[in-house]
Amino acid sequence: MIEIPPPEGATKAGYCGGCDRWTPNARVVAEIHGDTGCGGTVLRCTDCDTKAKARLAK
Numbered sequence: 001m002i003e004i005p006p007p008e009g010a011t012k013a014g015y016c017g018g019c020d021r022w023t024p025n026a027r028v029v030a031e032i033h034g035d036t037g038c039g040g041t042v043l044r045c046t047d048c049d050t051k052a053k054a055r056l057a058k
Helices: 046-057
Strands: 027-032 040-044
Touching: 027 046, 040 046
Parallel strands: none
Antiparallel strands: 027 040
């Protein structure tokens, strides 16, 4: 994976797991826990989150 630094002046990470774009309004959709290492969170931007909710509603 290529490490992309956050935009200048950013105060928190907010890369969308759906489209890999930076967004300051990302929503946490999942947490990843690992027994042998650090975990993480899965974020979604507003556009990807809306698409996912529309697919689930069908």
